[in-house]
Amino acid sequence: MACRVQRRISLRRKLHLLRALANSNSLKGKRGSIPKSSIVYIYKLKVALESIKREYENILKDVEEKNKEEVVKVEKVKGGGRFVVRIKCEKGGEKLVPILEAFEEMGVNVENAKVSCEGGFRMEAIVGVAEQDQTVVDVTHITEALLKAIATTTQ
Structure with a gap:
C-alpha cells in the first residue's frame, strides 16, 4: 500500500515538473494533455535547433568564401x-x-x-x-x- 502511494507521489512530481518545463496549461485532472504539450514543446525545440544549425553552417560557408x-x-x-x-x-x-x-x-x-x-x-x-x-x-x-x-x- 505504501509503495502505491510513493509511486503516485513520484508520478505527480514528475508530471508537475513536466508541466512546468513544457509550459503546459493543462489542468491537474487532465494528465493526457501534459505529455501532448510536452511532445509539441520538444518538436518546437527540435525545429529551432535545426534552424540554428543551418544558420551556423551558412555562416561558416560565408567565412570560408571570404577567406578563399x-x-x-x-x-x-x-x-x-x-x-x-x-x-x-x-x-x-x-x-x-x-x-x-x-x-x-x-x-x-x-x-x-x-x-x-x-x-x-x-x-x-x-x-x-x-x-x-x-x-x-x-x-x-x-x-x-x-x-x-x-x-x-x-x-
Missing part, C-alpha cells in the same frame, strides 16, 4: 604617378616573386612594401610609375596584372 577570396585593391594617390596596392590571398604557394615580376613587367617601381604570411598572404605596397608610363598604367591595368600573377601561383 583573393583580394587585390589598387588606389591611386593624388599628386603623382603613385598607387597604393593591397593584396590579400589565402595561404599557400609562392606569391611574392610573381607579384614582383608583374610589377617589373609593367615598369612600376616598388617604393615601399610590407609583406606578411600569417594567416594567409598579405602585402601592402606603394608603387610609383615613371612619368612617361603614367598614361599607360592605371588602376585596372595593375589590378588585372596582379590577379593574373596570383592565379599562376595557385595553379
Whole structure:
C-alpha cells in the first residue's frame, strides 16, 4: 500500500515538473494533455535547433568564401604617378616573386612594401610609375596584372 502511494507521489512530481518545463496549461485532472504539450514543446525545440544549425553552417560557408577570396585593391594617390596596392590571398604557394615580376613587367617601381604570411598572404605596397608610363598604367591595368600573377601561383 505504501509503495502505491510513493509511486503516485513520484508520478505527480514528475508530471508537475513536466508541466512546468513544457509550459503546459493543462489542468491537474487532465494528465493526457501534459505529455501532448510536452511532445509539441520538444518538436518546437527540435525545429529551432535545426534552424540554428543551418544558420551556423551558412555562416561558416560565408567565412570560408571570404577567406578563399583573393583580394587585390589598387588606389591611386593624388599628386603623382603613385598607387597604393593591397593584396590579400589565402595561404599557400609562392606569391611574392610573381607579384614582383608583374610589377617589373609593367615598369612600376616598388617604393615601399610590407609583406606578411600569417594567416594567409598579405602585402601592402606603394608603387610609383615613371612619368612617361603614367598614361599607360592605371588602376585596372595593375589590378588585372596582379590577379593574373596570383592565379599562376595557385595553379
